[in-house]
Amino acid sequence: MRNLLIVLCLSLLAAGCGFKPRASLAVATELGPVAVSASDRFSPLARDLAAALTRAGAEPAVEGEPASTLKLLRERRSSRPLTYERGAGVREYEITYEVEFELRAADGSVRVPKQRVELSRDYTYDARGAIGSPAEERLLDEELRRGMVAAVMRRLDAALRAD
Numbered sequence: 001m002r003n004l005l006i007v008l009c010l011s012l013l014a015a016g017c018g019f020k021p022r023a024s025l026a027v028a029t030e031l032g033p034v035a036v037s038a039s040d041r042f043s044p045l046a047r048d049l050a051a052a053l054t055r056a057g058a059e060p061a062v063e064g065e066p067a068s069t070l071k072l073l074r075e076r077r078s079s080r081p082l083t084y085e086r087g088a089g090v091r092e093y094e095i096t097y098e099v100e101f102e103l104r105a106a107d108g109s110v111r112v113p114k115q116r117v118e119l120s121r122d123y124t125y126d127a128r129g130a131i132g133s134p135a136e137e138r139l140l141d142e143e144l145r146r147g148m149v150a151a152v153m154r155r156l157d158a159a160l161r162a163d
Contacts, residue, residue, distance in 0.1 A: 031068040031160075032106065035061035038072040045099065046072055048149045056153065066106040070156070073114060074100040077141070095137070096120040097144040101152060103159075112159040117151045119144050 034053050038046040049070060054060055061067035076098045083092040097119050103112035121140050 031058055031103075031111070033059040033061040033065060033067035034070060035067045036070045036072070038075065040075070043072065043075060045075055045145055045148060048145060049152060052149050052153050068106050068111065069104050070101060070152075071104065072099060072101050074098070077144075079137075092122055092124050093137075094120055094122040095140055095144065097141075097148055099148055099152065103156060111163070112156060115155055115159075117148060117155065119147050119151065 034050075036046045036050040036053070040046070049072075050060065053070070061069075077095065078098075079093050079095045081093055098116065099118075100114055100116045101112075102110060102114045105111050121144060123136055123140055
């Protein structure tokens with residue numbers, strides 16, 4: 001009885017703060033089998049998007065069968081210095097990750113027109129501790145890729161729900 005009362009109180013508290021479970025993505029019901037294509041066959045983003053679509057309930061495409069296609073038209077990563085320290089050494093960098101994509105149905109019609117998503121992160125570079133900086137940059141790259149997968153999935157979901 002006590003456990004039931006605790007669960008009830010927590011449920012009321014969660015509902016009172018505006019919490020609600022996320023709805024399922026519209027991708028699963030709208031597209032049927034989905035393939036992800038990119039100019040780089042080994043693109044980690046394409047691999048991660050294919051996995052995210054499968055987790056969302058979309059069927060993976062079968063070679064030779066008609067399928068919707070999520071095309072990664074452009075994928076670009078760049079970095080630039082943000083701040084300098086004495087002696088013209090770079091103190092902070094900004095990493096930018098930009099992706100353009102579109103979604104075409106199995107019949108070739110455009111379901112989601114070309115869209116561009118850009119994410120960026122900045123990090124401090126310490127020349128004295130340079131061993132850690134490449135590792136930090138790799139972690140930021142992975143974080144940006146995970147963020148890009150989530151951003152593309154949200155865009156697909158929003159566009160398909162609007163149809």
